[in-house]
Amino acid sequence: MSDALLSVRNLSAGVDGKEILHSVDLDVEEGGVHVLMGPNGAGKSTLGHVIMGEPTYDVTGGTITFGGEDVTELSPDKRSLAGMFLSFQAPVEIPGVPLSSFLRAIASARPELDMKRKEFRKRVRELADELDMDRAYLDRELGVGFSGGEKKKVEMLQLLLLKPRLAILDEADSGLDVDALSVVSRGMELYRRECNGTLLVITHNTRILEHLDVDKVHVMVRGSMVTEGDASMIADIDTNGFEQFESLAQAR
């Protein structure tokens, strides 16, 4: 029995009968910073979604354990309440709903965030300030007309407000500009410092990892977890790419 916060064992999953993840194993230690890397289409985002219970994917084998509890069959909202968080690659837009109301709504489902309206507003404002986010955004309609960098700030604000035990940040497809990059980097640092959180970062952009002490790097190729190692793997992958791992992926 592993004492990792998140433990994925022999996980296979797919869509419409097509297997995407093949017997994946992954352990994420409590309080650690783990990085998931791999070429485009390797299955990294799929793994993130399956860990969160996204119903698009069918789990055909294996287990997902979080905090010692088997969550393989739990709904996404139950996983979220249990302390799991996945950043949205394409954050929602809800015209007519101010960002502040949205934040209040997600917080109200959580007993630990049950605070007086005034106190809650204060907390949200403090976080907005910490992220260099103009407070005026809190009154704007959720996501509508937000730039990429602004959406990232909202995402980081949610992360710091909810303080999940595990945050899976999938930045791969979001085309981060310099501004968004520093927002994510700052958000991750604050999350580590203030929430003592556990991170699983899915990324191609190793610059966002510069300010973090990475404990472990996991590499996926064609739906299989092929290797893992320490932070030195990041520089190696930057220089030599993923080809070196190709032969390790199971032939399918």
Ligand SMILES: Nc1ncnc2c1ncn2[C@@H]1O[C@H](COP(=O)(O)OP(=O)(O)OP(=O)(O)O)[C@@H](O)[C@H]1O
């Ligand atoms: N909902 C889906 N329906 C059909 N195929 C899917 C679905 N989701 C993922 N796939 C397929 O699964 C494979 C893995 O995709 P995934 O998005 O997980 O890769 P990735 O490692 O995150 O890649 P990238 O680095 O480009 O973000 C791809 O071939 C993709 O087309």
Ligand SMILES: [Mg+2]
């Ligand atoms: Mg992806």
